[in-house]
Amino acid sequence: MNMGLEKQGLSIMTLFWGVIAIGVLLHMEWMILALPVIWCYSFFHTHNLKNMSEEQFAQEEDRWLFRFDYLIDNHKELFQKYRMWIAGALIVAGICVLAQELIDLFWYIIPDFLYDTVYHTTGLLSAFVTGGVLIAIGIVMLQKKQHSDSN
Structure with missing residues (x-):
């Protein structure tokens, strides 16, 4: 192997x-x-x-x-040291699972005509948000470039 x-x-x-x-x-x-x-x-x-x-x-x-051997030998110390990060990761994972199940339930409950409307609206909304964020990042980068050139 x-x-x-x-x-x-x-x-x-x-x-x-x-x-x-x-x-x-x-x-x-x-x-x-x-x-x-x-x-x-x-x-x-x-x-x-x-x-x-x-x-x-x-x-x-x-x-x-x-380093599994290090992890096994020092698991108590590592857990205490990274307790907040581990807890945060578990909370985020739990939220993701619950959100996905609730979204799936929502799509199952709503009527077909409303499903199409919501589906296309959320698709357009995500495209607008993504495009807006990209444009904003570009503008900020240009402003920083112009600001650094003027100094």
Whole structure:
């Protein structure tokens, strides 16, 4: 597996399939956008390993991508240190799951003609908001550029 480096190969596969599992379980399909990054990392990492000389490859240590041993040994300290971040992540994940289920329920309840109206309106609204944000960012960038040029 991964040219004899089992820990590295298993780490990459666990990360790849873990992102899919978490994205599906929490209804966060946007997490799947990380998959091309993981795949490219795996591809180029393997390509670099393949192109190493025998001496360099012999020095390559088979290690986990994540330090699970450190995590297991220090889990209480890490939990205390990052308690607020962990709690925030759990709250955001819970809100995402509940929001997705409520949105699905909403779409199921409303009549078809209203569904079409709301669907197209929200699509247009998101396009207008995205376009407006992009224009605002561009204007701010131009103003900062002009301000820095005048100094």
